[in-house]
Amino acid sequence: MKPLKETSMKRVVSRGMKPLALAVACSSLFSAHGVFAQSKSIKIGIVTFMSGAAAGPFGVPAKHAAEVVTADLNDGKVPAPYTTKGFGGTPIELVYVDEAGSTSKQVSEYRNLINQGVDYVVGYTSSGNCLAVAPVAEEMKKVTLLFDCGTPRVFEDASYKYVFRPVATATMDNVGAARYVAWRKPDLATYAGINQNYAWGQDAWNDFGETLKVLKPNAKAVSSQMPNLGAGQYNAEISSLLGAHPDVLHSSFWGGDLEGLIVQAGPRDLFKKSLTVLTAGETAAHGKTRLPDGVILGARGMYGMFAPDNALNHWLRASYSAKFADTPSYPSYKMTQSLLGLKAAYEKAQAANGGKQPSPEQVITAFEHLSFDSPAGKINLSLGNGHQAAQGTAFGIVKNVNGAVTVTDVKQYSVDEVTPPPGVKSADWIKGGLKH
The missing domain is CATH 3.40.50.2300 (Response regulator)
Structure with missing residues (x-):
């Protein structure tokens, strides 16, 4: 499998920290709440439109939200119940993929992304891409979150173990x-x-x-x-x-x-x-x-x-506005909600595993039927056998x-x-x- 070109995939360490500086900083930390438990990062593939007509109104705000959420999680700046740094004390690193192009291109990009060693994937605005990628995620046994697409067919016409959508359908x-x-x-x-x-x-x-x-x-x-x-x-x-x-x-x-x-x-x-x-x-x-x-x-x-008047909404709006001089749109909220849902599932699985790093299967078990807090209020994965969120x-x-x-x-x-x-x-x- 050929690696993606640099123009289509870019690995970004949160907050722009240089790799060497990040390694030195992480190696000096030790296990406790508020500091990182280990130097190894959790890599999350973020797939959204970074070129084309959908980039401006959708992809860029979603990517901006991913940057803000990751930086604030790594710094421990997100309000309760997300005050633990990173995911359970482990820092998060993002890998970006452009969603522009055909569904066949996105399937190929997804396979390349998995082959590059990401731990999780959060992505897809297009319903066509979600329908195409979901069975591939199942085939490759990679926990994948659909953060924006709306067609209810994903979980109404099929059943998945590794695919979740912590946002509502159309x-x-x-x-x-x-x-x-x-x-x-x-x-x-x-x-x-x-x-x-x-x-x-x-x-x-x-x-x-x-x-x-x-x-x-x-x-x-x-x-x-x-x-x-x-x-x-x-x-x-x-x-x-x-x-x-x-x-x-x-x-x-x-x-x-x-x-x-x-x-x-x-x-x-x-x-x-x-x-x-x-x-x-x-x-x-x-x-x-x-x-x-x-x-x-x-x-x-x-x-x-x-959005409701809650601490997570105030945090997102303030942090996003401070970095990008704009207010977050709904793709920003949905990216945020998906990342916070993944963090909640990961840390629930980690707690059930005696504080040790959970396996993908343990994260899946924790994620199913999960109820978690978001800037939009309480979110419940009550549909799709516990893999699909329902919202007002x-x-x-x-x-x-x-x-x-x-x-x-x-x-x-x-x-x-x-x-x-x-x-x-x-x-x-x-x-x-x-x-x-």
């Missing part, structure tokens, strides 16, 4: 969006959608539409536009949507596609003529693309402007104030309102009337 986003729309527009008669034509977009549109059939059975779908991922130009789709004139427009667009849609639809007043819900729209609040007033905004969970979410209406995006009329939804019970597929739960 079912939460789209059921929550439908509930918000039904509440916001009680006289809803027609709705339409523009979503990317692959697993993420297809699942999103199906879940949204099927939920509305339960909540608003007399409402009719009048148009469904499904451009290819990364199409970039949406004038034909916008014309079709304007012609259909739906009461509500749904979109799960993300990354560069979302920014392109906003730029192209704005001058044609699409978002003014139809009440628009952007289930993954929060990232656009951080860029140069201006979100119009009146759009319903989602952040794929209790992230960003919807929130939506609000965009209101620009002095150049900043804020939200009004925020409504929160509990886990049971937006997530199926264990052992039930999302589509079946929705069609069955959203019952628990």
